[in-house]
Amino acid sequence: MGKAKSLSIVCVICGPILIITVGLIGWIVVPKIIDDRIKDQTRLTNEETREKWENITRPIQLKFYIYNCTNPKGYLTGEKFHFEERGPYVYNEARFKTTEFSNDDSNVSYSQNIFYYFDEKASIGSENDVFNIPNVPLITIPHVAYATYPEEMLGIVRNLMLALVHQVNDGLFKEKVSVRDMLFHGWALHDLYKNGPFPDGLFGLYKDRNGSTDGQYVINTGHESHDNFGKILTWEGQEELSYWYTQGLNRSSSQHYCNKINGSDGSLFPPFITKDSTLRMFNTDICRSIWLTYNSETTFRNIPGYKFTIPSEMFDDPNDNENNRCFCQQQSPKVADQCGKSTSRIFRCKEGAPIVTSNPHFLDGDDELFKPIEITPPQRALHETFLEVEPRSGVLMRASKKIQINVEVQNLPFALFENLDFSGLTESPSVFLPIFWAEELAYMDESSADDLYNQLVKSTRALNIARVVIIVIGGIITFVSAAVLFTALRKNPSVCSWSSFVRIYGLSVNCNIQNAQIRWARSVVFRTHPVKEETRLETNSSTFNKWQNVEVPIVLKLTFFNITNPDAIEKGQPGEKFNLTEVGPFVWVEKRYKEIIAIDDNEDSISYKEYTTYTFSPELSGGRSDQEEIYMVNFPFVAVSTILKKTIYSFANLAINSLVKDGERFVRKVKVAEVMFDGISLNPTYNALVSLSPGGPPEEFSGGKFAFYKSKNNSHDGLYKIKRGIDNHKTFGNILAWEGEAELSWWTDPKLPSYEEQYCNKINGSDGSLFPPFVTKERTMRIFVDDICRSIYLKFNKEMNYQGIDGYQFTIPPVMFEDPTINKDNQCFCTDPGFEMAKYCAAGLVRIFACKSGAPVVVSNPHFLDASDMFRDGVVGMRPEREIHGTQIEVEPRSGLLLRARKRIQFNVEMQPLAGITAFNNVTAPSVVVPLFWAEEEAAINTDDVEELKDTLMKPLKTVKIAQWTVIAVLVVMSCIGGFITAQRLRKSKEVV
Structure with missing residues (x-):
């Protein structure tokens, strides 16, 4: 009981101390350290900050939408x-x-x-x-x-205008x-x-701007105070503008407001932004300063931030916002004066040209602006300027600056203009004619976002979690110990001796220190250093040799969908669906070898081509022959018809009818070997027709034959450049470029913001054979798959064991192929199939027309797993099972070594009722997606590598764990003995007393 009281006293004291200490450290000390680092970063005298500011790497685009x-x-x-x-x-x-x-x-x-x-x-x-x-x-x-x-002098101008209007035939509009x-x-x-x-x-409206500057700036570096970071001191040598002066206004007050150069140039902002902050910036395009206020919370590349937008009162009517009075410019007493909402006359900074700026589509503008014109109505989400910042650092995550350029037209006493009469259209004395609106879009690149996330967001979240957890633990310790102490004191009110407290407390500290030392030794000696040494592609190393000469057994299993009702399909009977049954799998054994093209030590990269040979295996195919015949959709016929519809649509029906006369049909009997590798002989007409493909003849049609994998055997799938992982193990295997490009170009949709296009065009992760070490359950495994022309990602699914090695299984989450209306990231994968063809996108499918020269190829999970019911219901025979049809990879988490992988993809053909092509009249609208076959590429670590992994990693870790628990057991026994001895001494001391 004496020992219990002593421990209780210690814990009752230590609990509050722990809470107070964590409170001081977690809420004061650590945040101050982080804030001080942020302050150090938000000054242009900081070398890293200056480098990023001077050498801009973030993508910036200027987009014009022309009326x-x-x-x-x-x-x-x-x-x-x-x-x-x-x-x-x-x-x-x-x-x-x-x-x-x-x-x-x-x-x-x-x-x-x-x-x-x-x-x-x-x-x-x-x-x-x-x-x-x-x-x-x-x-x-x-x-x-x-x-x-x-x-x-106006007579001279009138003569000039007469000549321009009547001799040159110039009018109010310049055509073409x-x-x-x-x-x-x-x-x-x-x-x-x-x-x-x-x-x-x-x-030209932007003539002389290309390659020029927008002025000479002097700004505050933030060296003395982070509050002034990026603030403009002068522009073109002046502390304020001189454009905004109006007769009748006090120049020292109202006009000073309009001529003030406020804030930054829009690229730098001070840190510690709050929802009450006002972000100010000077915009040379509209010759004035603007401000933005908090709109909403947002997230960009997993970084939480604040979205700021221009408040409507900034461009409000001067009668409603007196501050705007000095922006109400009258070009001359002889010219009609008009000031309203959303428009700004910038005549004086445009050498007198009647240029007027506004929000796109006159967002927030007066009703009178719309009366003389017809344009699509404004949409705030599309036409509003916004900035998104990370509030603590002030770093700009994304910015969309939008402005519309208009020209003002009035009734003036000159040729053409003197006859203008807008009275029947508007009560306004003038009309604003829109020319274009422009969006200047800038956003943080993925690398910078990752740095910011790791340095600030992740550390802040970890701190928040840690201090809450420790406070909860401290509270529990205090509460439980107080209860124990209270119970003990009720039975025996004496208090343990100070010496007993010291002994027990000292033993506890010693035990914790030793335990920490053991964990540190385990981490450093047996986990971190050797693993990092193995996860690098150093020439002539064991890792390099195994990577170049792939000895891991890899097989390609192809399962075909045989059409059992081909005659009914050809007759086009109403309501008739494709009845499909699986045939297979047919198995090919792969042999892979990498040709090293270049090694760059400075970039820590290696460039290579991987050649693959496919050999059919009757044994692994269960005795099946690759000469077996099946009924499939006649892919060449459907593909060429679709391509022609988009290229020579006015003559497409004539060309397709010539193929029909020669016996081409929707369904065709084919041999497995021919349709996959050897090639099916084609009608000579195909050679001429496929040459009209937007991207040139598809490689599957070369040499007068067609096969899905025609060019794959004994060939490579592109030139890769990847990271070797020598400088940084975290980049091990990451793809830097494929076919000489850092990103793809197939998924470009001009209607989407460029950062969304970049998401789909991004080449992420590795080729699927290498992964960085120290894999956690939270990691997202990213792989570029050239077969489907895009990158994919996998999430943790469950723990598993393969041949005695514990690992993690990762699978493709359903959200990756989710409907774009639900998962906005998939909008750029929703491509337009072409001329007069139905455009719709739903869960589970991705059109890859663009990377297949316009051929209507659609990829999905086998049996439309995770796809919309409309696709499964469109045919007969789909029975998805996640364990059988889902893609899986299994890795040993410490080394990142791939234990086993099953990549599963289904290839389909989309058939639409192509308007004007008779042969497709009976195709179900809007389309039917017919499965052709699904492929499973399976690889697994061989027995020798399993034993090597056990010897080099698993056994040492097991030994250390045994030693760790042995030491802990010894320390626990020693603690018990010490406690027993202390209790005995306390009892004897009481007896003496």
Whole structure:
């Protein structure tokens, strides 16, 4: 009982001390350390921060959505102006800074050259696409003249306008202007324009901007105070602007507000942002400063943050927001004055041109803006400027700056303009004609996001969990110990001696220290260092040799779907479905060898091609022959018909009918060997037709024959460049490039933000044979699969054991193939199949038309596992089972070694009722997806490698664990003996007393 009291006293004291200590450390000390590190990072004198700021690596795109006027002469008869939006036309930006720091490092002067490169793949069309847009040069001349020229000079301008309108035949709209000329290059003007404000004879809305700067900035480096980090001190040598002056206003008050240069340039923000913060930035495009306020919480690349948007009052009517009075610019007393919501006249910073800026589609604008024009209504989610920041560090995660450029047209006493009458359309004295709206999109790349997540988010979450857990433990210890002590004191109120407390407390500390030492030794000696040594591709090492010359047995199992009702399908009987039965598996043994192309020590990379040979095995196929015949969908016929529909649709029916006359049908009897590797002989007409494929003839059709794996045997699946893991074991096996590219190009959808396109085009993880060590249950295993033209990922499913080795099993989660309306990440996988073909996307399937030269190939899990019921119900014979049809990989977690893998994919053909092609009239709308076959590629570690892994990793770990528990047992026994001796001494001391 004496020992119980002593321990209880110790615990009662230690519990609160633990809580207080953790409170001080967890809520004060550690956060202050983190905050101090953040403050150190948010200054441009920090080498890492300066490097990232000067050398911008984050992707930045400028997207233009252009308004095409479909009735450019309709205004002459009082019609509304009809505009159709088309876009985006995408330009990638490259930025280069020239910097000069002050002597005391408190500020830095810089200019930034911006280069724009047209990205046709990401765009909806080419730079040669043409539009009917407002004729800004013609509109500018009378507006500038009327506002600035004295009355006696206006006669000259009137004569110029008469010549332009009647001799040159220029009108209110410039028709068929290309994107290239409209923006950066400029279109050639008639010589008469040189007499006006266009002396060089060219006009482009972004002319002279490519390769130029947007001004000379001086900003605060944050060296002395993080609160001023990135704040603009001067722009073009001035502390404030001079554009916004209006007669009748006090220049020292209201106009000072409008001319103020506030905040940063939009790339840097101070740390410790709250929901009450106002983010201010100066925008040279609209010649003013703007501000954004908190909108909502958000998450980008797993990093929680705050989303800030422009409040509607910032562009409010001056009658409602007096601060906007100085932005209400009147070009001249002779020109009608109009100020409303959402629009800003920026005449003075555009050399008098009647340019007006607004939100895209006049979001938050006055009703009068919409009366004389017809455009699609604004949508806040699409047309609103926003910033997303990580609040603690102030790091910009994603930014979308959106602005619409318009031109103002008024009734003026000049040719053409004097006859303009908008009174039947609007009560406003002028009309704002939209030209385009632009989105400048920047976002944090995946590498930077991972760094931020690991350095800040993960550590903060771990700290929060740790301090809560320790406080709970401390509370439990205090409560239980107090209860024990209270019970003991009721029976015997005497208190244990101080010496007893010291002995017990000292023994406890000693035990904890020894236990910690054992764990540390185990981690360092038997776990970390040897594993890191093995997970690297060093030339001539055991790991390298096994990787280059693959000895692991790998087999390819193909199970085909035989059509049992081919005649009924050909007759097109109403309601008739494809009846399918499985035939197989047919098994091929794989032999793989890697050809090393290059090794780069500086990049820690190795480039290689892996060659694979397939040999059919009747024994593993259960006695089946690869000459066995089955009925399948006639894939060449369906594929060519679909391709022709998208390329020569007006003549497609004629071409397809010629094939039908030659005996081509929807269903075809084929031999397994021929349809997979050897090739089926094709009608000579196919050779001419497949050459019309958008990406050239599919490789499956080469040489006048067709086979699904025609070019795979004795060939490689592309040039890979991967990390060797020598510099960093965490990157072991990660793909840097495939076929010379860091990302794919098949999944580009111009209608989506570029960061979403990049998600689908990203080449993630390894090729599936190598994984970094120290795998946890929380890790996401990423693999690039060239067969399905995309990367996949797998999540932890369960613990398992393979031949005596404990491991983790990872499987593909259903969400990876989820409906894009549920999993937004899948939107970029929802591709448009082509001309007049149904576009729909549902769970479980991915169209890979783009990487198959337009052929209607669809991939899924076998038997449509995790797919929408509509696909299983569209045919007969689907019976999905997760254990049989799901992809699985099993790894030993410490080494990351692949124990066993089963990659399972089903290949299907999509058949749609192709309008105008008679042969497809009976195909069910909107389409039917017919399974062709499913493939299982299986690999497992061989017996020799199993024994080697046990000897080098499993046995040492087992030995250490035994030793660890032995030492703990000895210490427990010693503690018990010590406690017994202490209790005896306490009892004897009482007897003496």
